[in-house]
Amino acid sequence: MSTFKKLTDLQVLFTDIANISYLGLNMSVDKSGKWWKGTEPADIKIFLEAYASEGYEVQIFKLSECNCGSKSFYLFSDDDEGVAKRVCPKCFTGNFICDSEEFWADSKPKQWFCIECNSKEANVGVGFSLYEDGEIKWLYIRERCNHCGILGCVAGWKIAYEPSKQLIAQV
Numbered sequence: 001m002s003t004f005k006k007l008t009d010l011q012v013l014f015t016d017i018a019n020i021s022y023l024g025l026n027m028s029v030d031k032s033g034k035w036w037k038g039t040e041p042a043d044i045k046i047f048l049e050a051y052a053s054e055g056y057e058v059q060i061f062k063l064s065e066c067n068c069g070s071k072s073f074y075l076f077s078d079d080d081e082g083v084a085k086r087v088c089p090k091c092f093t094g095n096f097i098c099d100s101e102e103f104w105a106d107s108k109p110k111q112w113f114c115i116e117c118n119s120k121e122a123n124v125g126v127g128f129s130l131y132e133d134g135e136i137k138w139l140y141i142r143e144r145c146n147h148c149g150i151l152g153c154v155a156g157w158k159i160a161y162e163p164s165k166q167l168i169a170q171v
């Protein structure tokens, strides 16, 4: 389980991203450089769908938005434990993403920052891979640097319990 998790993230980090061809959807994603860049928060969806693992395709995509309207966040996560939390830089409201609160105490979260420009503010998108009955199989948390647009894979984990559909609203 965690091997799978590691593999997907490593693939994204070390694959020659520019050589990956991805057909369909309107491209506002720039794949010409070392990293994919998105011009707007919704581009996370294109990136996510391009990289979803076989058998774990994304059926539902949600973009995080604060109650104050902000779509940019400080992001804290631990991919080993499978937790992520977003904190709004405008109103300082913190939200656990999906079921992260439950596992937060055992985790060692690190704050996200952009590897290119050092910005600490990112747009956050969550993709859900579902079983046929609509329960969640896997979730992907992806981010886009709010400053330079670089797209990345901050975390992802398996959901191995029911009911889980309520998590879709907790992005």
Ligand SMILES: [Zn+2]
Binding pocket: 066, 067, 068, 069, 070, 088, 089, 090, 091, 092, 093
């Ligand atoms: Zn806010």
Ligand SMILES: [Zn+2]
Binding pocket: 114, 115, 116, 117, 118, 119, 145, 146, 147, 148, 149, 150
């Ligand atoms: Zn950046």
